[in-house]
Amino acid sequence: MISPNTRPVVATMFRLQFEPAQDCWVLLYPEGMVKLNTPAAEILRLCDGQRTVDEIVAELEAAFAQTALQGDVCAFLGQARERGWLQ
Amino acid sequence: MQATTAPAIRPPLWLLAELTYRCPLHCVFCSNPVDYARHDREMDTATWKRVLAEARALGAVQLGFSGGEPLLRDDLEELVAHARQLGFYTNLITSGVGLTEKRASALKSAGLDHIQLSFQDSTRELNDFISSSRTFDLKSKVAAIIKAQGYPMVLNCVMHRFNLPHVGRIIDMAERMGADYLELANTQYYGWAWLNRTALMPTTEELRDAEAIVMSHRERLDGRMKVLWVSPDYADAKPKPCMAGWGAVFMVVAPDGTSLPCHSARMLPGIEFPNLQESSVQDAWYGSDGFNRYRGQSWMNATCGGCDERGHDFGGCRCQAFLVTGDAAATDPVCPKSEHRGRIDEVLAGAQAEREHAGRCGAPTQPLRFVPGATTLAGIVYRGDENSRALSAGSGPC
Numbered sequence: 001m002i003s004p005n006t007r008p009v010v011a012t013m014f015r016l017q018f019e020p021a022q023d024c025w026v027l028l029y030p031e032g033m034v035k036l037n038t039p040a041a042e043i044l045r046l047c048d049g050q051r052t053v054d055e056i057v058a059e060l061e062a063a064f065a066q067t068a069l070q071g072d073v074c075a076f077l078g079q080a081r082e083r084g085w086l087q
Numbered sequence: 088m089q090a091t092t093a094p095a096i097r098p099p100l101w102l103l104a105e106l107t108y109r110c111p112l113h114c115v116f117c118s119n120p121v122d123y124a125r126h127d128r129e130m131d132t133a134t135w136k137r138v139l140a141e142a143r144a145l146g147a148v149q150l151g152f153s154g155g156e157p158l159l160r161d162d163l164e165e166l167v168a169h170a171r172q173l174g175f176y177t178n179l180i181t182s183g184v185g186l187t188e189k190r191a192s193a194l195k196s197a198g199l200d201h202i203q204l205s206f207q208d209s210t211r212e213l214n215d216f217i218s219s220s221r222t223f224d225l226k227s228k229v230a231a232i233i234k235a236q237g238y239p240m241v242l243n244c245v246m247h248r249f250n251l252p253h254v255g256r257i258i259d260m261a262e263r264m265g266a267d268y269l270e271l272a273n274t275q276y277y278g279w280a281w282l283n284r285t286a287l288m289p290t291t292e293e294l295r296d297a298e299a300i301v302m303s304h305r306e307r308l309d310g311r312m313k314v315l316w317v318s319p320d321y322a323d324a325k326p327k328p329c330m331a332g333w334g335a336v337f338m339v340v341a342p343d344g345t346s347l348p349c350h351s352a353r354m355l356p357g358i359e360f361p362n363l364q365e366s367s368v369q370d371a372w373y374g375s376d377g378f379n380r381y382r383g384q385s386w387m388n389a390t391c392g393g394c395d396e397r398g399h400d401f402g403g404c405r406c407q408a409f410l411v412t413g414d415a416a417a418t419d420p421v422c423p424k425s426e427h428r429g430r431i432d433e434v435l436a437g438a439q440a441e442r443e444h445a446g447r448c449g450a451p452t453q454p455l456r457f458v459p460g461a462t463t464l465a466g467i468v469y470r471g472d473e474n475s476r477a478l479s480a481g482s483g484p485c
Contacts, residue, residue: 013239013267015176015200021098021146028176030201030241030268033100033148084310 002053002077009049011087016044027085034085043076047086053077094383098146099372100336102175103350104135106163107155107342110470111184113219114207116245116280116287117470118350119155124475129342132162134364136169138340141368143173147338150175151203155342158185164197171198178203180243183229184222191232202233203241203270209256213249215457219469230264241268246317247287248438249455251297258304258314266312271301273319277351277406279470282484286467288438291322321431325396326403326419333381333405338372346371348378351406355415381405381416390418390425 002008010016015028025041027034036044042063046056057070080086108123120126130138139150150170157163158181170177179194180203191202204226207214211223233240242261244250250257254271261269273294276284289297301316308314318327330337330349339347344364347353353360360377361370372378380386384397391402403419411420412427420427458464462474463484474484 012237013201017174019146019148021148026148028148028200030178030203030239031149031151033176 002074002081004054004057004074005052007049007052008047008056008077008081008086010044010047011085014085016041039072040076040080043073044080044085047077047080096373096382097335099142099338099368100147101149101151101338102139102142102147103151103153103337103339104139104157104166105153105155105339105341106135106157106160106166109159110155110182111159111220112156112182112222113469113471114245114279115217115219115283115467115469116247116274118275118278118280119470120278120351120353121282122354122475122479124472125479126341126343126345129160130344130364132165134344135162135166138344138363138368139166139170139175140173142338143170143175145369145372148174148176149178151178151180153180156182156184158190164190164193167194167199168197171200176200178241181205182218182222183226184220186229186232188232188236191236191238195236195238199238201239201241203243204230204233206242206244206257206260208244208250209253209260212457213253213455216455216464217249219457219459219461219464219471221457221459227264230266234265239267240265241270242266243270243272245272245274246289246297247274248289248293249287251289251293254297255300255304258301258308261314262308262312268313268315270315270317272315272317275320277354277410279468281410282468282478284434285437286465288321288434289319290438290442291435292439294319294322320407321421321435323421324423326400326407326422328400329404329407329419332383332401334372334378335382335401338368346375346377348381349406352377355406355409386416388416388418394424 013029016025019026022035025036027036042060046059057073060073061067061069107129108119108127157179167177177200179199183204206226207217214223215221244257258269274280274287280287298316301314305314333348339350340363341347344362345353345360346363347360358377358380361375363371384392387397387402391397403422405415408417408419409415411430418425420431455465462469462471468474468484477484
């Protein structure tokens with residue numbers, strides 16, 4: 001479980017960028033590419049090593065006029081860390 | 088009417104820029120064409136820049152700078168900077184020769200994303216023998232430079248009968264060097280490796296033993312270093328999904344500008360591949376006979392066209408089909424459904440028989456020693472200009 005005070009950042013091995021040809025955000029890494037769905041991209045774009053998990057959740061809740069996103073965001077961040085996308 | 092039912096052609100995602108065929112190494116398994124000496128004119132910087140821009144505009148995002156040895160081009164930094172600015176994820180595929188601290192740092196400033204460094208073995212003796220060059224110590228130094236400058240580092244080691252027994256030590260070496268990925272690439276039998284296939288061919292047992300060692304290390308290294316084991320071409324009972332399909336995601340651009348759907352398609356007879364000095368990347372990818380020849384499924388014979396696997400293996404490898412059967416449209420001979428599978432089994436049986444014979448005779452293992460300037464050694468043909476010129480002229484190697 002990812003703690004609410006950590007400041008996740010996309011791992012140096014990966015680069016996050018928008019690909020017009022794919023019409024989506026992608027993670028690029030040596031010899032590969034992961035296409036991201038919209039929620040995944042919105043979360044990862046906030047993983048800049050400055051914001052805490054709590055701040056990321058608050059920002060997303062404000063941006064999408066939703067509440068109780070904490071569970072989903074933390075679940076995704078946990079998976080992303082397991083896949084090595086975050087450090 | 089056929090045009091309306093055919094699936095749309097997707098854009099290329101991956102461009103491999105073979106900047107030069109010049110190389111200080113002479114690896115016996117090199118994937119460059121054996122007649123590369125005939126195609127030694129290289130595209131200039133401006134043309135490469137146009138090619139990169141056109142490929143990027145179509146949607147290509149992964150870019151490998153390869154060769155030969157790409158560091159022999161002194162415009163490499165300029166090309167990397169251009170590529171990075173276009174939004175490519177850039178990879179330098181190198182032997183390490185020429186990668187000084189200064190150059191590594193200039194490439195970093197230009198925006199190079201990662202480096203793939205080749206090793207031939209965990210021992211100096213075999214590394215230098217297989218590449219016919221004194222490069223082992225230099226490669227070790229280069230690995231340290233790459234890590235010190237914070238690049239993600241992929242170590243690539245092409246595997247064959249000589250180094251498969253060292254696989255555990257190769258993994259240890261990669262771990263010590265701090266590699267992020269280790270690619271254990273079993274030899275693919277094209278180009279120079281095809282010439283040397285008898286010498287390089289492992290037995291299925293040697294492959295099985297090595298794979299078991301890889302699997303045991305993989306668990307241990309989970310989360311620290313990713314170890315890729317590229318399936319061996321012949322021992323597998325299934326054809327590989329070569330390049331994820333002909334003209335599906337991948338474009339190779341040879342030093343002279345010839346665009347190709349894979350590293351070795353150039354040797355297929357009767358196909359004119361477009362040269363990007365005259366053609367745009369778009370016309371080559373979408374409109375050329377070369378890229379359309381084996382694209383999709385309409386080219387498939389009855390065996391492949393009626394097979395449930397065709398959506399997964401895309402009909403296997405056209406170059407393998409040509410080399411083994413003489414017909415590039417034939418079912419991949421690795422497939423058990425191919426009428427030519429027997430030829431693959433014969434090669435594997437040949438390797439087995441050779442080991443049994445050597446075992447019975449108690450023959451001493453041939454010493455594999457680097458001999459400077461050798462063009463052939465111990466039944467092996469080295470990749471080099473002299474041999475390539477001779478092979479281009481249709482005669483045997485020197």
